[in-house]
Amino acid sequence: MFLNGGELDEITAFRRELHRKPELSGEEVETARMVARALGSSQPDEIVTDLGGHGVAAVYHGATHGPTVMIRSELDALPIEELSTSPHRSEITGKGHLCGHDGHTAILMALAKGLSRKRPARGRAILLFQPAEENGAGAAAVLADPKFEPLKPDFVFSLHNFPGLPLGHVALAEGPVNCASRGMRFVLSGKTAHASCPEDGVAPTSAMAHLLSELTALGAGGSLDADFTLVTVTHARLGEPAFGISPGHAEIWATLRTLTDERMGELVRRAEALVHKHSTAGGLTSSISYEDIFHQCSNAPAAVDHLRRALGEERISHDAGPTALPMKASEDFGLFGRVAPSAMFFLGAGEDHPRLHNPDYDFPDALIEVGARAFMRTIRNLLG
Incomplete structure (x- = not known):
């Protein structure tokens, strides 16, 4: 792992702080501020805020010209009351991070720390924190924002945690993955x-x-x-x-x-x-x-190839998810595939873990390290 134990503890604490303060789609004002503030310590070459609403993007330049690789996570929570005895449970009545977007965001914060120590050799790595995923409005708003055009990627990658799969196991397939x-x-x-x-x-x-x-x-x-x-x-x-x-x-x-x-x-x-x-x-x-x-979410073969290579090199168990993919659930990532080859993988949260949108769901912190390794290896393979 490219992070030490203290850094991973810091990112886990950040994830739990996000969990305490969930904000709904289109309302992610404080969440975006927390993300932008935390990104500052990684000294990105550029931080773009208010992207497609409350979206945030951190840009890390390589030394020479090359492709742009974008990794995307989400900022918003759900209008569901959290039922938990956890010390980091939601402090906001009727709202909760019960889909794991706080954990996905923490994974990108881990990437920020790694990129702060070692920039890409070429091209650009962009960490995108998308607003309004849960209502399907965020991706379209981000892509329509004039501030997105200078960030236009050559590849876009994302993940979603997936209760029902073994902890840390990845489901990844070409073609349609979300309805x-x-x-x-x-x-x-x-x-x-x-x-x-x-x-x-x-x-x-x-x-x-x-x-x-x-x-x-x-x-x-x-x-x-x-x-x-x-x-x-x-x-x-x-x-x-x-x-x-x-x-x-x-x-x-x-x-x-x-x-x-x-x-x-x-x-x-x-x-x-x-x-x-x-x-x-x-x-x-x-x-x-x-x-x-x-919109439909479909994984481009070229993007899947890069993820498969990274997962193999990191020795993260993975398969095509024959019983998991495609899934009936929808995901606001499909539109990115109209901009560049894109792919999303599904990271197991545990076979008996509470399901997404359940009132007792919480993101497993052990996945921060696994997801970050997969994405960092992908970035290094493409950008050096």
């Missing part, structure tokens, strides 16, 4: 009436009933192949909680999920057609909006 998904919210509007005379109004009850079943039927899940589609209704509301009113309003939230962006486009068109069909038939008006938009 595309988006939250579809639609409103059906009619006209209320007295409950004794529903014929005097226009109720969305029938349309809502049809849509609840027909939307779900559009995507029943199944094998994670190119035709995979899954529609999950997550929320529904009809009218007001009153016995005297025939409803004039309905709202349904559904998550659409596919393996590819192309398949997502088809699913969106079919779902929207159903909404228009039943709203028109019921004499209703409708509106549709989308949130939490995640």
Whole structure:
């Protein structure tokens, strides 16, 4: 390991301090300040702040011209109450680092220490701390920010910890690794009436009933192949909680999920057609909006090759994750693949570890060293 025990203890303490002070997507003001402040001691050649919101990037120049290698982590936490007796548990009611982004950030802080002692021989190494991963808005905002253009990489790498895999074991594969998904919210509007005379109004009850079943039927899940589609209704509301009113309003939230962006486009068109069909038939008006938009995440073969080499040289156990990849869950990393060859690996958090987004989840500190070694070896192989 390129860090000594004292440095690793310092980074672990930093991770736990982040854990105590979680901030949600788009609200990572103090988290970004803590990261930028901690990066200062590694003396990067440049620190870019307010990138795509509250993103931070640290740039380390090599002595000669060469490629740019970007390693990305995330800053945001979740709107979930942490249930833990840990001394570093969340101090913010209703918010918690229950996905491990604090640990991913700590891994990049370990890289910063290593790069401070030995710059790349050529090119640039960039550590990117992305905001707003959990709602799918951060990557698009970072890439759209004019401050990103001078940072444009030749390779982008990332990781995510993965409960269910043995501690420290890596799953890595070429091609699709995370599904595309988006939250579809639609409103059906009619006209209320007295409950004794529903014929005097226009109720969305029938349309809502049809849509609840027909939307779900559009995507029943199944094998994670190119035709995979899954529609999950997550929320529904009809009218007001009153016995005297025939409803004039309905709202349904559904998550659409596919393996590819192309398949997502088809699913969106079919779902929207159903909404228009039943709203028109019921004499209703409708509106549709989308949130939490995640693009497919696919690992480029060239980027995977570099990670495989680094894992082998560091003697970190790894395989193609035949039971883990691709996964149904989404990840806001896919858009980086449109900028440069990119790849994400999945780092085992323990077979019996609490799952991601569970209220008792906590990032295993032992993974800081493993993840940092894998990325540092990748950087050295590409940049010297």
